Amino acid sequence: MANSPSGDSVTDRIVRILDTFTTERTVQSATDIGRRAGLPSATAHRQVEALVEAGLLERDEDRRVRLGMRLWELALRGSHALRLRQAAMPYMERVQATVREHTQLAVLEQNEALFLERLSSPDSGANITRVAGRLPLHASSSGLVLLAFGSTELQERVLTAPLARISPETITDAATLRRTLAHIRRVGYVVAPGSIESVSTGVAVPVRDGSGAVVAALSVVLPRTAPTEGAIAALSDAAAGIRSTLTADRR
Numbered sequence: 001m002a003n004s005p006s007g008d009s010v011t012d013r014i015v016r017i018l019d020t021f022t023t024e025r026t027v028q029s030a031t032d033i034g035r036r037a038g039l040p041s042a043t044a045h046r047q048v049e050a051l052v053e054a055g056l057l058e059r060d061e062d063r064r065v066r067l068g069m070r071l072w073e074l075a076l077r078g079s080h081a082l083r084l085r086q087a088a089m090p091y092m093e094r095v096q097a098t099v100r101e102h103t104q105l106a107v108l109e110q111n112e113a114l115f116l117e118r119l120s121s122p123d124s125g126a127n128i129t130r131v132a133g134r135l136p137l138h139a140s141s142s143g144l145v146l147l148a149f150g151s152t153e154l155q156e157r158v159l160t161a162p163l164a165r166i167s168p169e170t171i172t173d174a175a176t177l178r179r180t181l182a183h184i185r186r187v188g189y190v191v192a193p194g195s196i197e198s199v200s201t202g203v204a205v206p207v208r209d210g211s212g213a214v215v216a217a218l219s220v221v222l223p224r225t226a227p228t229e230g231a232i233a234a235l236s237d238a239a240a241g242i243r244s245t246l247t248a249d250r251r
C-alpha cells in the first residue's frame with residue numbers, strides 16, 4: 001500500500017477518516033474530518049472525495065459528509081452479527097412483550113460491549129444504549145456477562161487496567177469485579193443495579209451458539225426499583241431459543 005511522506009499507508013488514512021465518525025458525530029465537514037484524523041487538509045479533502053466517489057461516504061446538500069449506505073451494505077453482507085441478530089429478533093420481541101422494557105443484544109468487540117439491536121417501547125425508562133454504540137465491559141450488565149464468559153486473557157487485561165467510575169455504583173475494584181465475574185459464571189446471569197446510571201438496573205444473560213460458546217449477551221434495562229425475577233426468566237428462555245435457532249442454522 002502506498003505510503004505518504006509521514007509513513008502512514010492509504011489504509012491507515014482511510015481507517016483514521018472513518019474512525020472520526022461516532023454515534024454522536026455522524027455528519028462532519030471534510031476540514032473537520034482532516035483535523036480529527038490528523039491529516040493535512042489537502043490530503044483529507046482528496047481522500048474524502050475518493051471515498052464519496054466509491055460510495056463509502058456520502059455528502060448532504062451542505063457538502064457535509066456522513067458514512068455511506070454502501071459501507072453499511074458491505075459490512076452486513078455475510079456478517080456473523082447480522083445472522084446473530086436475525087436469530088435473536090423473534091426472541092427479543094418476546095422478551096420485550098413480556099418485560100415491556102428495553103431489550104438489547106450485545107457482542108464483545110475490542111474490549112467493549114457493542115450493541116447490535118435494541119427494542120424499546122415509548123414508555124420504557126432511561127437507557128443510554130444505542131444500536132452500533134458501545135458500553136464498557138465492567139460497567140454494564142451486558143459487558144459483565146461478556147467479560148465473565150470471555151477469555152482469561154481478556155479478563156486479566158480488564159482487571160489489571162484502571163476501572164473507570166461511570167456512576168457511583170460502578171465496580172472499580174478489581175477484587176470485587178473478579179468475585180462478580182465468578183458469581184455470574186455460577187448463576188448464569190447478572191443483575192447490575194446502577195452500574196452505569198443510578199436510575200436503572202441492567203439484567204443480562206449469556207447467549208450461546210450451537211457449539212456452546214458464548215457469542216453475545218442479551219439484556220434488559222429496568223427502572224431501578226423494578227423486580228428482576230421475571231426478566232431473568234424471560235431472558236434465559238430467550239437465550240435458549242436463540243441457541244436452538246443457531247444450532248439449527250449449523251446443520
Ligand code: PHB
Binds near residue numbers: 126196197202221
Ligand atoms: C446495563 O446494561 O447495565 C445498562 C445499560 C444501559 C443503561 C443502564 C444499564 O442505560
